[in-house]
Amino acid sequence: MRSLAALFLTVLFPFAAAFAALNDAQEERAEALFNELRCVVCQNQSIADSEAGVAQDLRAIVRDQIAAGRSDGEILDFLVARYGEFVLLSPPLDWRTILLWGAPFILLVAGGFIIWPGRRDTGDLKTMELNAEEEARLKKLLERE
Amino acid sequence: MTVELGHFALVLALALSVVQSIVPFFGAQRGNARLMAVGDVTSNGILVFTTLSFAALTYAYATSDFSLVNVWQNSHSQMPFLFKLTGTWGNHEGSMLLWVLILALFAAAVSWFGGNLPLSLRANVQAVQGWLLLTFFAFIIFTSNPFQRQALAPEGQDLNPILQDIGLAIHPPMLYLGYVGFSITFAFAVAALIEGRIDSVWARWVRPWALVAWLFLTAGISMGSYWAYYELGWGGWWFWDPVENASFLPWLSGTALLHSALVMEKRDALKVWTVLLAILTFSLSLLGTFLVRSGVLTSVHTFTSDPSRGLFILTILSIFVGGSLTLFALRATRLEQGGLFAPISREGSLVVNNLLIATATATVLMGTLYPVVYEAITGGKISVGAPFFNRTFIPLAIPLVLLMPLGPLLAWKKGDLLGAMQRLTLVAGFSLLAMVLVMAFISPGKWLAPIAIGIAVWLMIGSFAELWQRAGFGKVGAGAGLRRIGGAPATVWSTALSHFGVGVTMLGIVVVTAYETEDAVVLQPRASVEAAGFTVRYDGARRTNVANYEETIIDLAVMEDGDLVTFARPSKRFYPARQMPTSEAAIMNFGFSQLYIALGEANADGSVSVRIWWKPFVTLIWLGTIFMVIAGAISLVGRRSGVPRKMKSPKAVPADA
Numbered sequence: 001m002r003s004l005a006a007l008f009l010t011v012l013f014p015f016a017a018a019f020a021a022l023n024d025a026q027e028e029r030a031e032a033l034f035n036e037l038r039c040v041v042c043q044n045q046s047i048a049d050s051e052a053g054v055a056q057d058l059r060a061i062v063r064d065q066i067a068a069g070r071s072d073g074e075i076l077d078f079l080v081a082r083y084g085e086f087v088l089l090s091p092p093l094d095w096r097t098i099l100l101w102g103a104p105f106i107l108l109v110a111g112g113f114i115i116w117p118g119r120r121d122t123g124d125l126k127t128m129e130l131n132a133e134e135e136a137r138l139k140k141l142l143e144r145e
Numbered sequence: 146m147t148v149e150l151g152h153f154a155l156v157l158a159l160a161l162s163v164v165q166s167i168v169p170f171f172g173a174q175r176g177n178a179r180l181m182a183v184g185d186v187t188s189n190g191i192l193v194f195t196t197l198s199f200a201a202l203t204y205a206y207a208t209s210d211f212s213l214v215n216v217w218q219n220s221h222s223q224m225p226f227l228f229k230l231t232g233t234w235g236n237h238e239g240s241m242l243l244w245v246l247i248l249a250l251f252a253a254a255v256s257w258f259g260g261n262l263p264l265s266l267r268a269n270v271q272a273v274q275g276w277l278l279l280t281f282f283a284f285i286i287f288t289s290n291p292f293q294r295q296a297l298a299p300e301g302q303d304l305n306p307i308l309q310d311i312g313l314a315i316h317p318p319m320l321y322l323g324y325v326g327f328s329i330t331f332a333f334a335v336a337a338l339i340e341g342r343i344d345s346v347w348a349r350w351v352r353p354w355a356l357v358a359w360l361f362l363t364a365g366i367s368m369g370s371y372w373a374y375y376e377l378g379w380g381g382w383w384f385w386d387p388v389e390n391a392s393f394l395p396w397l398s399g400t401a402l403l404h405s406a407l408v409m410e411k412r413d414a415l416k417v418w419t420v421l422l423a424i425l426t427f428s429l430s431l432l433g434t435f436l437v438r439s440g441v442l443t444s445v446h447t448f449t450s451d452p453s454r455g456l457f458i459l460t461i462l463s464i465f466v467g468g469s470l471t472l473f474a475l476r477a478t479r480l481e482q483g484g485l486f487a488p489i490s491r492e493g494s495l496v497v498n499n500l501l502i503a504t505a506t507a508t509v510l511m512g513t514l515y516p517v518v519y520e521a522i523t524g525g526k527i528s529v530g531a532p533f534f535n536r537t538f539i540p541l542a543i544p545l546v547l548l549m550p551l552g553p554l555l556a557w558k559k560g561d562l563l564g565a566m567q568r569l570t571l572v573a574g575f576s577l578l579a580m581v582l583v584m585a586f587i588s589p590g591k592w593l594a595p596i597a598i599g600i601a602v603w604l605m606i607g608s609f610a611e612l613w614q615r616a617g618f619g620k621v622g623a624g625a626g627l628r629r630i631g632g633a634p635a636t637v638w639s640t641a642l643s644h645f646g647v648g649v650t651m652l653g654i655v656v657v658t659a660y661e662t663e664d665a666v667v668l669q670p671r672a673s674v675e676a677a678g679f680t681v682r683y684d685g686a687r688r689t690n691v692a693n694y695e696e697t698i699i700d701l702a703v704m705e706d707g708d709l710v711t712f713a714r715p716s717k718r719f720y721p722a723r724q725m726p727t728s729e730a731a732i733m734n735f736g737f738s739q740l741y742i743a744l745g746e747a748n749a750d751g752s753v754s755v756r757i758w759w760k761p762f763v764t765l766i767w768l769g770t771i772f773m774v775i776a777g778a779i780s781l782v783g784r785r786s787g788v789p790r791k792m793k794s795p796k797a798v799p800a801d802a
Contacts, residue, residue, distance in 0.1 A: 038528045044386045046531065049379045051745060089530030100515045100529065104508045104537050111500045 026066050033062050033072060037079065038089050046089055148213060151201020152292035155242075158194040158249070159282035161187045165252075165275030169268035173340075181264050184271030185256040191278060192253040195246045199233075202242060202291050206233045211298040215239065215291040221303040221722055223693040231314040232304045237438065237454075238291035240317060244434070245281045247318075247325040251354075252278060255329065262346065269336035270329075277328055280461050288454045303693060303722035312372030316365055320392060323362025324430040327395060329354040330402065331427030334420045335469050338476040343416055351423065352406040353781060359399045360777040366392050367770035378728030378743040380663070380758045382766060385534040390513040391433030394506055398426040401502040404495045407636075412557060414484030414492055417477050418499070424473060428466040429510070435462045436513075487559040494552035494560075498545065505541040509534065546600055546651065549644050550607025553637075554614065568614060569607055576603035587660075594659035601655055604648035608641045635783020639776040646772030653737075653765025662759045665745070669752045673704075677740055677759035680704040681713070686747055694718045696729075699744055699753050703733070715744040715755070737762045 022030060034048035039055040047055040047062075058079070065075045079087050091097045165187040172180025202215075206229050211217040219236040220229060234243040252274040259267045285291075330351050337343040369392065374382040383389065402422040408415045435458045486492040512529045519527055550572060554565035580599035588594050615633050616626035664676040673682035684700040698716040702709055713731035720727070730743040738761045745754035 036532050038530060044384060044530060045379070049381055049384075084526065086526040086528055089528050090532035090536060091527045091529060096519070096523070097515075097527070100511055100533075101537075103511045104504055104541060107504045107507050108500070108541075111504060115496050115500060 022063060022067060029072060030059075030063050030066050033066075033075060034059060036076070036089055037062070038087050040083055040087055147201045147204050148210065148292055148294070151198045151205075152290075154194040154197040154201070155282065155286060155292070158191045158198065159279070159286060161191045161194065162275055162278040162282055165191065165271060166279050167272075167275075169275070170272035173265040173268040173272070176265070178264060181268035184268055184275070188249070188252040188256050188271060188274070192249045195242075195249040199242055199246045202239060203230060203233045206230060206239075209301065211301050212294055212296070213291070214293045214295045217295065217298045217301050219304050220301040221693045222300060224304065224309065225692060227311070227314060228304060228309045232308075234317050235304050235308045235313060238285070238289045240321075241281070241285050241289050241438070242291055243318065244321055244325060245278065245285060247321050248274070248278055248281060248328055251326060251329050255332075259350075262350065266333075266336055266340060266347070269339050270332045273332035273335045274328065277332070277465070280464075284454075284457055284461065288457050301722075303720060306694065306718065306720040306723060306725050306727045307376055310372065310376055312368060312376060316368045316372055318365075319361050319368060320365030323358050323360075323365050323399075324392070324395060324433065326354065326358025326361060327399060327423075327427040327430050330358070330423040331469070334423035335472060337420060337480070338469075338472045341476055341479040343420065343480050345410070345413065348406060348410040348413075348419070351419070352403065352410050355399060355402050355406055355423070355426075356777055356781055359396070359403055360774055360781075362392070362396050362399060363770055363773050363777070366396055367767050367774075371767050374763075375730055375732055376727070378730045380661075380730075380741050380743065380756070380760065382657075382763070385512075385531045387513050388437055390509050391436045394510055394513070395426050395429040395433060397502055397506040397509065398422060398429055401499045401506070402426050404498050404502075408484075408492050408495050412484040412486065412492055414486060415496070415499075416480050416483070420477065420480065421473060422499075422503075424466075424469045428462075428469070429506075431462050431465060435459060486557070489555065489562045490560040491552065491555045491557045494548060494555055497548060498552065501541055501545045505538055505545075508537045508541065512537070543600065546604050546647070549604055549647070550610055553611040553640050553644075569610055572603060572607040572610060575606050576600070591659075594655065597655040597659070598652065601648050601652035604651065605645055608644035608648060611637055612641050635779050639780035639783070641776075642779065643773045643776035646769040646776060648769070649765050649772060650767075650769030653762050653767075653769060656762035657760050657766070660761045661763075664757045665754070666757065667748070667752050667754050668701075673702075676757040678705070679710065679740065680707075681742070681755075681757060683753060683755075686753065693722060694720045697744075697747055699747065699755075701731070701742065701755075703740065713740070713742050715742045717744050717747070734764070737764045737768070739763050 031048065035046050037047045037058060039045045039047045039050035039052055039058070041054050042050050042052055045052075045055070047058045049055075061079070062075060065078065070078070076088065085091060091100065093101050165184055168180050168187075169184035172178070172183065204210075205213050205216050206220055207226070209216065209220060209222045209229065211220075211222075215236060215238050219239070220232045224232070232239075234240045252271065255262075255267065255270055255274065259270075262270075333347060333351050333354075337347055366389075369389070370382050373384070373389075374380070402419065405415045405419045405422055409419045435455075438454065438458055484492070512533055515529050516527055519525065550569055551562075551565055554560075554568055555562070576599045579602040580595045583595040583598050584592065612630050612633055615637065616630045618626040621629070662677055664674075666674045666676060666681075668674060668681070668683035670683055670685060673680050675681075680703075682702040682704065684702055686697060686699045689696050689698065696716050696718045698714050701713040701715070703711050703713050711733055713733060715731040716729045718727045718729060719725075728743055730741055732742075733740045738759070741758040741760050743756045743758075745756060747753050
């Protein structure tokens with residue numbers, strides 16, 4: 001029912017922003033949420049970027065719910081229940097997305113372990129010192145110059 | 146007739162590429178110099194025939210030859226002449242022909258500049274390029290032939306309207322020069338693995354070509370970003386769209402390659418890693434081509450999707466990526482490691498740079514492919530969009546940016562971390578000052594934006610620390626110091642300028658993200674509204690019919706304190722052939738900032754819906770990339786002047802030779 005009302009309002013007033021009167025802090029929350037939500041019919045746009053009907057509809061719903069005192073989490077849950085997880089531009093961390101979210105950490109740790117000084121002799125400075133014979137050769141070479 | 150000649154030339158090029166795939170390779174196996182030299186002839190022949198073929202297609206577009214399916218589908222007789230020409234690559238078939246033309250160009254470049262290469266290495270490189278050419282010629286001829294005829298049609302179906310733009314004239318060729326440019330480094334890496342050895346000649350060759358590819362890719366991505374910014378009318382400049390990521394991935398790994406090739410060239414270290422990066426970078430280019438061309442991802446870049454093409458490209462991708470990586474796994478251990486260094490050293494800092502960039506690349510790759518793979522496995526749909534990439538990419542980029550001024554101050558082999566940090570004290574001071582000032586005067590109570598601005602300032606100023614140190618103004622006075630700066634090696638200058646460019650881009654990104662304002666307003670005729678610090682008055686609307694579209698232009702007067710500043714004329718276009726609207730935003734420059742006005746709808750009651758953005762410092766985003774391109778060019782020219790640039794600062798480690 002709420003969405004029908006929202007839809008009705010959006011059709012009548014293309015810029016529904018003027019409608020649910022939010023204070024500055026609430027408006028900031030709304031805009032942050034807009035960037036987290038996908039315009040479900042668009043290519044790859046958040047509802048903040050899109051002028052499609054669905055995006056306007058979703059913006060109105062978010063504003064409505066903020067005005068009604070819902071928390072950000074409740075609003076996202078409400079929209080996920082409605083549109084599926086597809087609506088979230090940043091997927092929640094669970095076992096299905098563990099690889100996605102975990103990849104940077106795993107790679108950084110694994111990479112760090114591989115390059116960790118001391119694991120290879122690349123870090124061993126002793127081998128960088130010249131022995132007496134090499135020292136003599138170096139001296140000779142320098143003198144020739 | 147020209148069309149048939151073009152078609153024939155393409156088939157000849159395919160035939161020559163068969164020769165180039167086989168003969169030089171066997172020549173190298175048997176040590177036969179005459180067979181090895183065949184690659185020089187075939188690669189030039191291929192370039193000539195591919196150029197003829199491309200010219201024939203361009204001619205068909207220029208003359209609106211609608212007896213060609215490809216021209217009929219993607220062109221219109223009333224289009225401006227420039228867009229007729231650029232329409233040649235504004236479609237799948239034509240853009241693949243451009244792709245392979247550039248591949249042929251880079252293959253011929255090896256014969257032009259490769260005189261000083263060991264014969265067998267050159268032959269193997271040319272053979273690998275032959276394999277690439279062969280597959281892509283076959284792909285074009287068998288699945289994406291632009292020379293297909295049909296009964297002459299009276300009028301074309303028009304080019305996708307948002308591609309009818311000067312940005313499209315330059316963006317794809319640039320991007321392809323970058324993408325495909327990495328085919329040279331790929332061919333060198335595979336050739337080195339085939340030969341089982343790698344020497345300093347290899348590194349001296351690979352780095353400049355990686356640099357050339359990187360330059361064009363940087364310019365191409367930057368142009369694509371600006372094009373999206375002004376043409377799509379959403380005011381955004383980067384969307385973490387899969388197709389954008391497809392170009393960003395080879396850029397990231399190409400950047401890592403440039404830095405590791407530097408270590409290899411100067412210090413003979415990181416050989417195996419450099420070879421791997423060369424393979425990965427071009428693999429990511431191929432992956433990008435696959436993602437964009439196969440229709441796995443749909444976007445404005447996809448043109449048309451056809452499953453048989455997707456399968457063909459996927460096969461190409463698996464053969465080249467899988468094959469080269471297998472070869473790497475089998476042969477990489479044969480390449481000997483050289484050049485020892487301490488953890489705290491120039492090399493060490495570049496290793497950390499590579500770790501961070503490689504992780505960032507993998508993260509972006511993961512985010513780009515995850516929804517596709519996820520859907521294939523579970524059947525469910527998830528989105529991985531901008532918020533994910535911002536949350537993972539930025540934490541990896543920040544340490545990188547913080548370390549960027551530090552790295553060049555460390556000596557090769559063994560550096561002095563404390564000393565380098567001391568030399569950056571003044572830079573840190575400036576950066577803190579910037580943070581405090583921003584926090585005090587611009588955004589009180591906020592901390593994220595001021596800190597990010599401080600970090601950008603740190604990078605911008607810190608990039609010149611090495612030059613400053615070389616000048617030693619304190620010791621030798623202003624004149625001698627300036628002479629020293631002028632005489633600094635090209636690599637020092639290019640490092641400073643490219644890092645500075647990254648800082649400039651970062652500053653633009655931070656400022657526009659933190660401080661942009663957006664107003665969606667409905668304007669009645671002759672009424673005005675306050676937005677972005679200006680008064681915007683709606684003076685009226687006009688309709689015009691131009692060439693292949695109709696346009697609705699609205700006249701806005703932008704005023705400040707009652708004085709007229711400028712007129713803004715955002716418009717909407719409608720292209721009847723494709724039944725598609727486009728939005729042409731009005732963009733006005735104020736220093737580095739822009740006022741961006743996009744027309745939403747012209748409503749029935751005479752009012753108009755308009756979105757007005759104030760984009761502070763937004764142009765810095767692209768300006769920074771210009772610095773990066775200039776820096777790359779300096780590095781290239783500096784090398785070509787002949788003298789092998791050695792580190793000559795008084796503190797440099799003597800054992801460079």
